[in-house]
Amino acid sequence: MNLALPVYISLGVFALGLLVKAATWLGRGIGPEASRFSFGSRLSAAAAGVLSTVFSPKLFTLAAVFFRDILFQWPILRESFVRWAMHMAIFLGFMFLLFFHALGKYITSPLFGENYAYLMPFLLLRDLAGVLVLLGLAVAVIRRFVMSGKRLKTSAMDVYAILIVGLIIVSGFVLCSVKMTSLDVFARMAQDYGSLDPEGTPDDFRALETYWAANYGLVSPTLSAPYDENLLATGEGLNESCVSCHAKNSKAPASFALARFLAPAARSVNGARDVDFLYWLHVLACLVGLAVLPFTKMFHVIATPVALFLKKTVGPFSRPENLVTRRVAELSACTHCGTCSLHCSAMMAYHVSGNRYVLPSEKIGALKKIARGRKLSDAELAAVSNGIMLCTNCDRCTAVCPSGLELKELWLFAREQILLQGRPEPLVRSPFALLRGLSRARLPKETYPEPAAAADRGLSAAFAPLLDADRETEVGEKPLRDLDPSFAACFGCTNCTSVCPVVASFEEPVRSLGLVPHQIMAAVGMGLSARAAGCSMVRDCLTCYQCQEHCPQNVAVTDLIYGLKELAAKNLETDSPSIA
Template identity: 35%
Template sequence: MAFYDLLTGPMLYTWSFFIALAIFLIGIIYRLIGFFRLTIGPTRTEVPAADRIKAFLAGLFGIIVSPARIFHFFKTLILDVVLQLPLMRQNRLKWVMHICIYWGFAWLFFFHALEGYISEVIFSNYMSTLNPFMALRNMAGVMVMGGIAIAIYRRRTHFRLKQISTHHDYLAIALLALIMISGFGLEAAKIISSGVFNDMVEEYGFMDYDEELPALKAVWQEEYNVYFPGESIPVTPEIIELGRMINEDNCAACHANPRWAFVSYPASLAIKPAAGFFNRNRLDVLLLNIHFLSCFIALAYLPFSKFLHILTTPVSLMISGLAGQQIKRDENKATRRIFDLSACTQCGTCTSHCAVGPLFEIFDNPWVFPSERVTRIRESAWGRPMDPELKEAFSQGSFICTMCNKCSQLCPAGLNLQDIWQATRGRLAEESLPDPVIRMRERRQKRKPEKAGLEAPVAIKPGENPVVASLKSSLQGATFSQCYTCLTCTSTCPVVGVTGETQAFGSAPHQVIHALILGQTDLAKDASIVWDCLTCYKCQENCPQGVRITDIFYQLRNMEYHQEFGI
């Protein structure tokens, strides 16, 4: 019997709550330690945890003692966190989704789950079964369910979101939906439950059980939708009038008419045909267990899942609002990188607007998408190393990024993704996985001594050269034949300006174009200027013949990339 009591009733609630709370607290402590201990980027940039904590406390103190920063702090809190105005300007539907889930769940958490500590303190007459609290609770639940419906709709219809959605996303949505549906189902089951009514009367009722109780049952059956299985309760105007008087004396102070529960009450009408089954088996108790156990599972799961952004995203938004991308101290930069990874909501905004996102259709590499790189970097940082055979693909996805900073500018969570990308590239270079362009340049330079240099005669190859033919078929590349080697491109090139070298072949832009005109494509591809080009477009902008020099260099790189990597 003792073991049975542990698995049912109040004991189940008590021990499951404390287990969930313990797991939650352990997870939060683990995350907090990791924020100050873990590092993203080259090992040479690692900063001791003690220094990072000191820098964080110094920054926090700087906010507290500065009236201007305090004002900016509260401005960011209200506009960016509470009202989420940047998200509203970006996408109205997504803003509605976030507001519904965020505010609906916040109301249910603070004023329902913690009603004994908040609602009862703020409202002197608070009872969860009175109005307007019953209607407001249903309203909050509807908001959350509406937000969940929008989330599912977006995940199933948005092209990019559909590509990056994982089972973790749907698990989070399913768990949240289970909490809401079991909550509405529990309230509906309580409305029709004769067991709940009998418990209430036994604990709080003071009446004549032979004469007054039947009248009270008649009122609760007719006006409160309670079902009494196996009982034939007489209903007459006199009995109803007496029942209303008894209800007013004994019940009205704590129980309003459940019609105010505009979702749960219609649900109770829908399940009333099965009310006998519900009442005989006390399914209201089962639904109660499902509801609070799902809530406790979510609580324990929170520090180890995407639910963590419920806590971290508001902090990230405030950091972004106060400092933007201008954090100066290396200690705080290291901490923010790790923290930002945990603040990512996996909303897909960065991926939806990524300039190189369409390359996924060519490479079939998910790490082209910024949101997928964030997930992989976070997993690696928290102790899940990447398989060696996958590092090449991850490196490709990281270096395809153009570093345009659009993802950071649009991120609704305020993440400084640009800094994360730079640090990740530094770590990849340290692991002998630098930018593929650098690797290709180094490979070609190693092979170059094996080829004939300019000291040997250059053979002008007869016939059609496939590379030249490919360039001629390109809108950008076809312009190379218009060059008459006026050297304008070379005189405006900043790389040549730094090196001062124009004699050695491949050191100047005009030499590459002239080699292409002569059909010497291998010489053109091996030219150092092709791989050292800063893509500043000065040569192209100043060319009097309109030769698209920088675009031609891009095409030569792409051809070599295709030859080296097969893509």
């Protein structure tokens, strides 16, 4: 079978994949403002951005990025030496094999002659490159295995990446060693280069076969140690003409060792057809890996350098179209390495709640689905919106990301988009909302108020019936376990209400807030906690502790309101308010 056809097919699919990816970068969007821009405007903005960068001094910055961050991979080294060594081993080993082995016909052959593959130093270097990649992969597997308890999630894509690289390298090694042991391969070489064959020149053939069995790892069905001294001596003489184009196989130590290891089994698996099978396995693994690369994690070899370039060229000063495009490109550049999640400030919220979308590395997965236009289930969407709000905006993920992703920007805009989709998210009425409030000038004006309004509607549903004077209200729910019992000491002096800065902000506090602090204490005392928790006083409470400080009865007013905030949120999340 001809190699050219599969190579062209693979390259064609790969190129098509790149086009599709480029189209998704320009067509998909993250952020509430993304839908405003057409494909055309995104394309022209991107083209203008690229052109203005190429013809500017920025090019030197990008050159520095190329050498320091992409080739030397400084952002990984900054994070961890072991991980840098791991990634460098895979990167350098694979790049060597790609350029000097896979593309050897175009690069190595003109440099070192046609038989470079069987001569030193290439014979050794190829072997070492393979070992390097395997070592790197081993560290990667161990890391994924050991760190799994520490917020490092492993997805199917991570497993695929390790498997495809592993398959390419291992199949290469096995192919190489089986060829060393194969009598068929030996016979073909002896015929082609030495004009020896078992029928025409049986004695010479036998002598060289003996010599190769003793020194080259050849497994002969008819020979075994100890070898005939005379045959060996003759074989050595004949071999003189071979060594100029074929160094000893032991110069490739890993493959040679594997050949020795396989020797007992070799007789049954080293025929010409077995070698052919291994050859095609190796080649097809490479070609399939290349063809599907744009749609796998391995696309990071293209997308991550792009993201590192974008980090230096796209910022708040850029055209808004390019900001949207950058966010989508960054989703492809995430390697799911988990560095962000290992450092995430909100990590304990993940460990306690079990919501994986608290972790930045997992949010990316959800954002990819959302950008793709996939509909998330209600439960998943609720988990994602909870996870993206449960972010303290400490920006550590952005600071540590080895791919240079501007995650803080991604979260800021994705958050608004997600909050508009799902059910009301109570965390919008928590201090987690600080950053969206501080950044509101950068967020779309029309959609900004909606998430908080939706949360208010959802959270106040339980309270609404209390406002209906004609409606009977059941009082006397069981006291809630987590609520501070000090409310029982309240005698209604209204100190808490009179010192409350929130109450003081309204002309008609009761109308605006539903209940004021001393009324809330009374409601809790009457067993109306779940309903009282829905009044807007509970959400609007600043937790400044004025009320608690001034209570003559030592009622923990603020702590109780904290308890009600939590109760209201839990009731909204479960959709089954625990109302008596």
